[in-house]
Amino acid sequence: VEPYFVGKPNPRMMRSARNQIEAHSETTVMIGDRMDTDVLSGLEAGLRTFLVLTGSTPASAVDRFPFRPTEVFDSIADIVPLVT
Numbered sequence: 772v773e774p775y776f777v778g779k780p781n782p783r784m785m786r787s788a789r790n791q792i793e794a795h796s797e798t799t800v801m802i803g804d805r806m807d808t809d810v811l812s813g814l815e816a817g818l819r820t821f822l823v824l825t826g827s828t829p830a831s832a833v834d835r836f837p838f839r840p841t842e843v844f845d846s847i848a849d850i851v852p853l854v855t
Contacts, residue, residue, distance in 0.1 A: 779808040785816035
């Protein structure tokens with residue numbers, strides 16, 4: 772039997788979390804440092820996605836994926852002004 776994964780990048784987890792806090796996809800963004808889990812799960816859940824380059828995925832690797840984040844930031848600190 773093939774396993775069914777409920778963690779990233781499964782969009783069901785993202786929808787469940789949004790429902791729990793009564794958030795909407797129009798006002799929710801997935802922020803992460805990995806293209807293959809964080810960005811992919813956000814995209815599959817219909818969210819905008821912000822990739823931060825302080826983790827697993829370097830800027831040079833972004834073009835290797837068949838999908839793109841909405842925006843790329845050097846650090847999470849660069850996102851703070853967008854939410855304050």
